[in-house]
Amino acid sequence: MATVGVLRETAEQERRVALTPDVVRRLRDRDPVLVESGAGSHAWFGDDQYRAAGATIGDREQVYAGSDVLVCVHPPCDVDRLRPGQTVIGLLAPLTDPGLAGRLAAAGVTALSLDLLPRTLSRAQPMDALTSQANVAGYKAAIVAAEAYGGYFPLLMTAAGTVRPAQVLVLGAGVAGLQAIATARRLGAVVTGYDVREPARAEIASTGAAVLDLGDPAVASADGYARALTAEESTAQQQALQEAVTRFDVVITTAQVPGRRPPVLIPATTLAGMRPGSVVVDLAAGPHGGNVDGSVAGTTALVGGVTLIAAGNLAATMPQAASSAYAKNLLALLAALTPEPDLKDEIQAAVTVTHAGHIVHPAVRELLEGAAP
Template sequence: MAHSVEIAVLRERAVGETRVAATPETVRKLVALGAGVVVESGAGLAAMVTDDDYIAAGARIASSDVARGADIVFGVQGPEIDLLAGVNPGAWVVAGLDPFARRDRVEAYAAAGLEALAMEFMPRITRAQSMDILSSQSNLSGYKAVLVAANLYGRAFPMMMTAAGTVSAAKVFVMGVGVAGLQAIATARRLGAQVSATDVRSATKEQILSLGAKPIFVENVAGIEGEGAGGYATEMSPEYQKAQAELVSGHLAKQDIVITTALIPGRAAPRLISDEQVATMKRGSVIYDLAVAQGGNVEGSVADEIVERHGVRIVGFANTPAQLPADASALFARNLYNFLAAFWDKDKGRPLLDEEIGNAIRLTQGRKVVHERLLG
């Protein structure tokens, strides 16, 4: 039976990338929509999915020319252009495309006549929540950051009362209360830590309190009321930054674990902790920098290394979700399926994007770069 749309799922090539963009669960659903699915051999092995698992779900397995004849190519990270040889004219590339850092690749997609759809540009609107790869992956990142920090920390997290005496609860401070930060708070609380958190958005105070943590906020200088653009924080005034630095400095010195999560899309990560502030912390304390791949929130942090400064260990994976490959893949794959399914036209047997989401995520069309954020 001929399929109306052919979807190719490529094996990830990026160093350290363990995820895969489709799972047997989502392959079954894509086939049920009427799509054909071809998966590159070995694509799921790091995420504990075998070729046989994909075949049982209805996919075909290919070891070469995987994208040939494809109308849609799925990736976790954007595939290099040489992997897309033979795709159909106007084929969609649906992945996390990192367009600011990899503008060269975006230009190559445009020159090849491909329609590149950057899933990390998915608008933060209610109907797109189930398609949002940043939220699904950040949730896992916040969880994993606390576990890694707890493993490096040489003491227990919960308060323990024993015949030999009492062990005090660890003090955990979360900087940035987005999806990752909220999960970090929840995870640290579940482990029994005494948790505090801060953010530039005043609306997050209630969220922090609802998780049983203590909000640490600048009170005498206005922050952001409500949310920043798209649910992200934006850069603050010099006056606010100075007041926040003073507040944080006093609080940091009392903490055992610090998790930093602050990112500004398309920009280098804001610096939250200086080397001088690290020096005030207790020996044996741990900082996990979730923004290390974008330049880092913490002075001196290095991706995928444990850096020791002033007796404090600073750590951060360049790709934290890849440390949880099976669950990260399952969530990412559902995001991609939910995206296609939401726009699937049964009569035409293919997805048709609407203007609101199409304009938000489409980088290239008609052999041109078309996204307004890349045209400035």
């Protein structure tokens, strides 16, 4: 029995919370839960609801002091308050920010990062926060696109004639892309999908959407993410894509690779070739750019009549749905943990970044050692 502490998120624009009252109710049979006052307020979960679910409400200091396991979405801004022997679980992005892992190791903290989960392992799927959050983001990307577009998504038959449906292109058919495809199709748009990976092309087709044919070879890599194209493949693909993109009213881009800069799928010249009134939603937009040349995460720009929405953290704009899913992922992970990290267990070995003063995750250690002078 370990006390689980829920911290209020400190990242800007972050409205999610790591545990919801529903999940607290299921967790507290085994573990006491301590929730920082106001932790759920931006997701509309009030302290009263957590209290009714059996949690104790405290201030931040009390949560840090009284918890064995601290759960969060993003790493807290005051992560240095953690003390030896405590565990922290969240989307810690150690491959993008190995420095944080170094500090957590030095502090003697056990750090588990959900973004390191082996996603192809079926036992890990209920814990897969990257999937659950990408699902929210993909759904919301289609809604945001429909909101920004000046025409209808569906075909409509009216007394004054027939209205043609919107032509929507979704680039990248991972979890987010497939959910964007499904949602745009629900709304009645004619949807085309594209992905460089052969299995993803089959998944696009299975949703009923058309698969964009650029005449390029399908590729795959062992981890399920797309390998980088060769220079020659890339040039041919870009040229074909540039011509194709201008035929669409709405383009949603979703090509993300954790820990790497997202590939630019729509260069400025392609954007300039699109019809005024078109809408582009760049779901991959982040601190390192996005899939569209000129994307600044969290902003909307009008570029030659094209509305470019660099969406950034869309999951945070649906805090109820995203927090509920994330909390269930945490619940599943917590149930699978042993009191001491068992690094022979495939899941624990994958997500454990630091333990007992050491960085135990090889890829993170390599990054840190590579970065050392």
